[in-house]
Amino acid sequence: MPAYEKETGVKVNYELTSVGSIPTRVAALAETSSGADITMNITLMPFLFDEKYLDVTDISEEIGQKQGGWYPAGKEAVFVDGKWKAVPFSNIGQLMNWRTDWFAEVGFKKFPETWEELYEAGKKLKAKDHPFGFELGHGFGDNHGWIYPLLWSYGGHEVEADGRTVVIDADETAKAIDFARKFFKDTMLDDVLGWTDVSNNKAWMAEQISCTNNAESILFVAKRDFPEIGKVTDQALNPAGPKGRFHLMQAISHSIFNFSPAKDEARKFLVWVMDQKQLGGWYEVAVSYYQPLLHGYDNAPMWQVEPRNIPYRDSLANAHVHGWPAPPNRQLAESVAKYVVVDMFAKACTGSSTRDVIKNAEAQLKEIYRSV
Amino acid sequence: MSVRSEPFVGAARPGRHIATLASWLDRQSVFSWLMMAPPLLFLAALVGYPFCYGILLSLQDRPVAHAGTFVGLKNFATNLHDPLFWRVALNTFVYTALATLLKMVGGLALALAMNQQFPLKNLVRALMLLPFIVPTVLSTVAWMWILDPAFSVLNWLLVLVGVPKPGPSWLGNPILAMISIIVINTWRGLPFYGITLLAGLQTVPPELYEAATIDGASGWQRFRYVTLPLLQPIILIVTLFSVIFTFADFQLVYVLTHGGPQNATQLFATYAFDIAMGAGQLGLGASVALAMLPALALLIVALTIYLRKG
Numbered sequence: 001m002p003a004y005e006k007e008t009g010v011k012v013n014y015e016l017t018s019v020g021s022i023p024t025r026v027a028a029l030a031e032t033s034s035g036a037d038i039t040m041n042i043t044l045m046p047f048l049f050d051e052k053y054l055d056v057t058d059i060s061e062e063i064g065q066k067q068g069g070w071y072p073a074g075k076e077a078v079f080v081d082g083k084w085k086a087v088p089f090s091n092i093g094q095l096m097n098w099r100t101d102w103f104a105e106v107g108f109k110k111f112p113e114t115w116e117e118l119y120e121a122g123k124k125l126k127a128k129d130h131p132f133g134f135e136l137g138h139g140f141g142d143n144h145g146w147i148y149p150l151l152w153s154y155g156g157h158e159v160e161a162d163g164r165t166v167v168i169d170a171d172e173t174a175k176a177i178d179f180a181r182k183f184f185k186d187t188m189l190d191d192v193l194g195w196t197d198v199s200n201n202k203a204w205m206a207e208q209i210s211c212t213n214n215a216e217s218i219l220f221v222a223k224r225d226f227p228e229i230g231k232v233t234d235q236a237l238n239p240a241g242p243k244g245r246f247h248l249m250q251a252i253s254h255s256i257f258n259f260s261p262a263k264d265e266a267r268k269f270l271v272w273v274m275d276q277k278q279l280g281g282w283y284e285v286a287v288s289y290y291q292p293l294l295h296g297y298d299n300a301p302m303w304q305v306e307p308r309n310i311p312y313r314d315s316l317a318n319a320h321v322h323g324w325p326a327p328p329n330r331q332l333a334e335s336v337a338k339y340v341v342v343d344m345f346a347k348a349c350t351g352s353s354t355r356d357v358i359k360n361a362e363a364q365l366k367e368i369y370r371s372v
Numbered sequence: 373m374s375v376r377s378e379p380f381v382g383a384a385r386p387g388r389h390i391a392t393l394a395s396w397l398d399r400q401s402v403f404s405w406l407m408m409a410p411p412l413l414f415l416a417a418l419v420g421y422p423f424c425y426g427i428l429l430s431l432q433d434r435p436v437a438h439a440g441t442f443v444g445l446k447n448f449a450t451n452l453h454d455p456l457f458w459r460v461a462l463n464t465f466v467y468t469a470l471a472t473l474l475k476m477v478g479g480l481a482l483a484l485a486m487n488q489q490f491p492l493k494n495l496v497r498a499l500m501l502l503p504f505i506v507p508t509v510l511s512t513v514a515w516m517w518i519l520d521p522a523f524s525v526l527n528w529l530l531v532l533v534g535v536p537k538p539g540p541s542w543l544g545n546p547i548l549a550m551i552s553i554i555v556i557n558t559w560r561g562l563p564f565y566g567i568t569l570l571a572g573l574q575t576v577p578p579e580l581y582e583a584a585t586i587d588g589a590s591g592w593q594r595f596r597y598v599t600l601p602l603l604q605p606i607i608l609i610v611t612l613f614s615v616i617f618t619f620a621d622f623q624l625v626y627v628l629t630h631g632g633p634q635n636a637t638q639l640f641a642t643y644a645f646d647i648a649m650g651a652g653q654l655g656l657g658a659s660v661a662l663a664m665l666p667a668l669a670l671l672i673v674a675l676t677i678y679l680r681k682g
Binding site: 023024027030031048049050051052136137138139189190191192193194195196199202203206208330333334336337338339343346347350360363364367371 | 433435436437438450453454455456520521522523538541542543544545546549629630631632633634635646647649650651652653
């Protein structure tokens with residue numbers, strides 16, 4: 001900010017808000033049409049607040065042209081009714097974090113390629129008192145981070161690409177649920193059903209689990225605070241299922257409010273921030289925690305600082321926003337807020353039949369998508 | 373002789389006005405309204421307006437940051453068809469009923485114990501208030517650690533007495549999770565009951581106990597026929613407040629379980645927040661929040677009528 005102020009003479013007020021409070025804070029700004037010019041978005045916010053955001057298609061396309069082009073997942077995260085309603089900034093990927101020493105003890109020198117292979121490893125590791133820990137509770141990231149990719153990798157979806165036809169009741173969904181049930185029973189701690197987003201981090205640092213799904217922060221904290229754990233922590237792409245390998249987009253982006261009295265200044269500022277000179281530095285200080293959505297950074301030096309983070313870059317090739325292949329909308333936001341898909345899997349893991357949990361989820365989704 | 377009255381009139385006017393104003397203010401009806409006006413305005417601004425706005429929202433299809441469309445009672449009808457809504461309603465009633473009952477029984481026991489003479493009585497009474505004073509979010513984080521499977525002091529104790537490792541999954545098992553939040557709510561609310569009932573106990577005239585003792589009443593009979601009837605109005609008032617606070621509880625669940633596992637601890641307040649803020653459906657969220665109103669209003673009316681009769 002000081003650099004921008006020095007360069008342009010424009011004073012910028014920068015307000016920090018915790019991740020969990022951003023939607024509430026932005027809702028207050030949008031409802032009162034005052035209080036800020038630019039905001040950061042997490043995940044589905046561009047689709048909730050689109051009517052209050054300026055069309056930034058021109059800025060986004062120009063930035064893309066200058067810096068190697070956007071990953072399709074970046075556009076998917078901000079593209080509302082044919083317009084870029086935010087300038088993508090990064091993904092905060094959710095990938096596999098695994099203990100190399102314990103996996104080696106049961107014969108796995110590399111991270112398993114498929115969910116079935118991971119299940120086999122997990123069975124052996126749980127028998128040796130090194131269970132897996134994948135969140136199945138009501139957090140906001142670590143649960144969706146592996147549940148959606150698992151569902152997609154078996155070919156299951158909530159809604160068709162038309163954004164209104166509910167297709168959760170399918171054989172592919174049933175196969176994903178059947179896999180999740182045995183995966184939970186034979187590899188995991190029971191407690192994952194009640195976990196929120198902090199739980200797997202605590203369990204990791206307590207050496208209670210041998211594999212989880214999380215952002216890069218788990219390795220960062222392990223290296224900083226628990227160096228011995230850091231040495232045996234590695235990260236990998238999500239395993240593949242019968243229909244491929246997938247990852248979840250947990251996108252960060254920036255939007256300009258259409259009620260801003262300083263729209264031109266806001267646009268200029270956003271262009272300046274997204275210029276390679278500033279943007280590269282921003283990504284670098286975060287040591288790839290924010291994975292750039294521009295191909296121009298695919299081989300940036302930051303990826304060499306910690307090569308174990310490289311899978312987070314590679315995951316962008318097959319990353320999608322919640323609810324894919326349907327375009328995100330407010331019905332999807334409702335489904336996510338009600339944990340429809342997460343609870344469908346969690347109920348199956350606690351003993352409900354596959355048929356019942358799918359029917360239950362289908363009824364909920366049909367009610368949610370009735371208004372489209 | 374001529375009389376000039378004008379100067380007198382001019383001089384007397386302000387005094388007469390002051391006297392008139394003073395006598396007007398002296399009227400009981402005027403004075404009482406003047407005293408009530410500030411709190412009424414305060415309530416109208418901070419309770420009345422949001423309440424009316426909430427009703428207006430609940431009658432609209434109103435996505436956040438979008439214009440609303442009037443839909444009448446459609447949001448309420450949607451809730452009635454939503455199995456999750458009924459799950460939330462059941463959770464809220466079970467949570468409120470059990471937590472209130474435990475707080476009432478525990479609070480009464482606590483008050484009776486605190487009413488005895490023992491060393492450091494005042495210090496113990498002050499310490500008793502700690503759970504009520506500590507910010508809910510802070511104490512809930514402490515409970516999060518107590519119930520954490522990796523670090524749980526509870527599970528450590530249970531394993532010591534022979535329960536197989538790692539011990540119960542307090543927040544992963546739907547029934548245990550509900551029991552956990554009820555216990556924590558009871559722990560937090562017990563001092564409110566305890567202190568209020570203790571204040572009530574201290575107003576019971578000792579002569580009544582002396583008379584009962586002379587008449588041959590046992591300890592239980594003194595409690596049943598002297599203490600309890602005299603405490604009844606206070607118990608009702610405390611229960612009224614407690615039910616309202618517990619029914620609308622938010623922080624504890626939001627921090628500890630966020631309604632999980634599988635909505636086993638989802639309450640009206642957390643569910644309404646998720647729908648309004650997470651899903652951006654302000655109208656639907658308001659209708660969920662307003663669903664709390666009939667039950668609470670009935671309770672308040674019933675208790676008020678009962679108290680008036682008393």
